[in-house]
Amino acid sequence: MCLPIRLKIDGHRCVENISRSHCPVCLGDIHTSRIPCHIPDCGHLLHKTCFDQLLNSGHYTCPICQTSLIDMTALWEYLDAQAVSLPVPKKYENQRIHIFCNDCHKTSKTKFNFIGLKCMQCGAYNTTQDVKRRMSLVADEPSSA
Incomplete structure (x- = not known):
């Protein structure tokens, strides 16, 4: 997977096989999906389209850990x-x-x-x-x- 370089610079901690999971919004497989991923600061992977859908529907926290997805x-x-x-x-x-x-x-x-x-x-x-x-x-x- 291609990941943003900022993850390495900002003290990212690697989580083994993180892409071998399902999007918490649509439950689609992240690793085999052709849909681009979004990686919020909490590190949980979501499809970019699912992330946008969350924000558009007024949900501003990660569906997994409840950390804010954007600057609040x-x-x-x-x-x-x-x-x-x-x-x-x-x-x-x-x-x-x-x-x-x-x-x-x-x-x-x-x-x-x-x-x-x-x-x-x-x-x-x-x-x-x-x-x-x-x-x-x-x-x-x-x-x-």
């Missing part, structure tokens, strides 16, 4: 502004929620807000409260430190 900075900034403008009821203003971030794979405690639960590490709102389950899913990934 503008949305996170918009949500920050919305969170400031939406007051939290008094009984929730000191509430802290333990979260897992699907983008940076770190846990943190964040203030409760109806808009979303912001990661204190990377600023993303792509988070979940199911910390133990998500940590078990990324336990096999090497640390990026």
Whole structure:
């Protein structure tokens, strides 16, 4: 398979036989397909047409690991502004929620807000409260430190 050179430059970690899988969107075989592949930052392979289809239908996370597929900075900034403008009821203003971030794979405690639960590490709102389950899913990934 032809892969972008940036994967090697950006500290890509090889995953043996990664192309010997199925596209998580259409379930077509990646290795034998004539459809070009798209490789998001998380490293999971998708057909380029399936990737485009995901984005066009409003799905911005990897169907395998839930990491953001594109730069979501503008949305996170918009949500920050919305969170400031939406007051939290008094009984929730000191509430802290333990979260897992699907983008940076770190846990943190964040203030409760109806808009979303912001990661204190990377600023993303792509988070979940199911910390133990998500940590078990990324336990096999090497640390990026």
